[in-house]
Amino acid sequence: MPSTETFRIPTHRRHVPTARNYVRKALADWGITDELADRATLSANELVTNAVSHCRVSDARVKVALVLCRCELVLEVSDPDRDRLPVPRRPGLEEEGGRGLALVEALTDSWGTRQGPYTKTVWARFTLPPSETPVLDHP
Template sequence: MAVPHPSSAVVLKEDRLDYTPFPSSVSLARRRTARLVGEWGYPGVAGDASLIVSELAGNALLHGRVLGRLFRVHLMLTASVVRIEVSDARGEQCPKPRSPADDEQFGRGLLIVDALAARWGVTPRTVGKTVWAEIDLGRAENGSGNRAD
């Protein structure tokens, strides 16, 4: 599912920030995402966006961590989507959804991303990878948080 960001999409708003690979960075990224997406006029999808960032940043921390390297959260708003990208330095560790047992504590993050995002995938980089997800803005009604599915 490696669909890169469409080059024809005009980015209306954008935010990019590098984080230290510590657990507190995941909550910082989640809160920043919720605030920015709301400020950009889409409070109805801010919760979904922040949960996706939390899951992808958590994966970058757990599976993509390289000593001395940061992970990056890049948010983009176009006329039709909120795009979330989380980049880390470990390209050999590509995420794949799995079916954890009921008593397993971990393993549901990408299932959550898949449920909330219209599409998601992985793009290799020269060093590392970017895991991205897109939320279609047509799914929210007037920024109220109600979906028009």
């Protein structure tokens, strides 16, 4: 049975560090504190930043979910602006933004998007090496 950690934050940039801290804590609680934790936390930072920056639904909340199942970690960031799917860009050298999805692609084993009836979700998958797969306690 997978372990799941889910939380929501308001769509405002000042809440991105809160999301980053929640992700880091959830991973630490699962015993993931190495380079994988850094990659997942940075990916969460980029995906949450995109969600809070581009969501056009007023008073929306961004949902962040982490799912750990055997040797795979899945990060999902969802928001209610379902018709605005993220598209990777090739920003110019002088542009300050536009590199987040390229960074997520470099940090993850795979990533993508899906649309639900009322939300869009951007997901990222990370494979845990067998030696680093945590043993999870289940009731």
